[in-house]
Amino acid sequence: MEIFEYIDEMKQPYDIFYTDCVHSELHWHYYSEMLYIVSGSIRVICNDGETVLRKGDMCYLYPLQLHSIKADKTCTESVKYAVIKFNMYTLGIPQTYIRKMYDCFVYRTETTDFCMVIRSEKLKESMADIVQDIFEEYTEKREMYMLAVQSGIYKLLIIMARQMKTNGDFKHRRSDGDVYFNHILEYIDAHSSEQIEVKDLAEMCSMSYSHFARSFKARYGRSCKEYILYIRLNKAQNMLLYSDYSMEYIAQENGFSDSSYFIRVYKKWRGITPKQERMQNRL
Known part of the structure; x- marks a missing residue:
């Protein structure tokens, strides 16, 4: 099932x-x-x-x-x-x-x-x-x-x-361990347009890289890298639907190295290109 x-x-x-x-x-x-x-x-x-x-x-x-x-x-x-x-x-x-x-x-x-x-x-x-x-x-x-x-x-x-x-x-609603991860999710949300290294996030929690990675995936069902990408893609989708910004601008504002990479990753995520997303859901 x-x-x-x-x-x-x-x-x-x-x-x-x-x-x-x-x-x-x-x-x-x-x-x-x-x-x-x-x-x-x-x-x-x-x-x-x-x-x-x-x-x-x-x-x-x-x-x-x-x-x-x-x-x-x-x-x-x-x-x-x-x-x-x-x-x-x-x-x-x-x-x-x-x-x-x-x-x-x-x-x-x-x-x-x-x-x-x-x-x-x-x-x-x-x-x-x-x-x-x-x-x-x-x-x-x-x-x-x-x-x-x-x-x-x-x-x-x-x-x-x-x-x-x-x-x-x-x-x-929070357990003791959640205090660290609440802070980490806030940090990712606020800094998703910047370069974020998982090892740095682990240090912020005073954890080893491996322990942080395992704990993160156990809590949220996906790896930290996947989560960061997920947040970036969702914010990019928001900009596609709510603005007329160019693909280059949206890619840059959401932490993608260039528009080509953004388009490729977005299509893998949604099954359609960012341009198709915008056209299909035009406000």
Whole structure:
């Protein structure tokens, strides 16, 4: 059984839709996923845990988290829920908030490795209206709709982060070892346009190269070099979709040695050239 859902299947930075599916198989992916229940109820299986989501509940599934959706046998209503898939690393989070957002929506420890669930009775805001606005912007594609989609996702994340902080769960999301790696991911995000050596990152963590490399891959499912390239490619994709900058400029701004190398690596990642990406998803 194939359990990895390729992010490359997302043709744009976001994938947003309503569904009644109650039989998704066990899988994981590199992007984040939010579920909002409009009617009925579903079972969410996440790693070794399980919960039932009912009307008005919101669920956030972390990157790399093994999960599946199943039917709730007690449900007597028709099922409908919204699915919002997005990449945390390309949301353009301001540097001031990167650590807080990553702490809340990227990292978790073995003892808290379950999806984030916010029950409807805990929410004052109308999540349904926000979700519907995001869906309409995404499907109708009005002027600057991608910016509107991103803004809506920000609203949902802020509401969830504030709720988790109120519940006290936010404080326990990192283990001691995570402190080092949080700093490293922040550093990579801030310096992705520069030359980054893995050995230097290992030194920042007071680790040997081999121990750092093994630990990084165990935590994030890919090597540090692959992660750096992944961040650079996602930032480049953002510039392709949101700007008219030349390939040479985009390559330079995202740490690629030249535009030829950038085009070659991008095509290997996406299956299309940067120019084709821009033309197919023109705003």
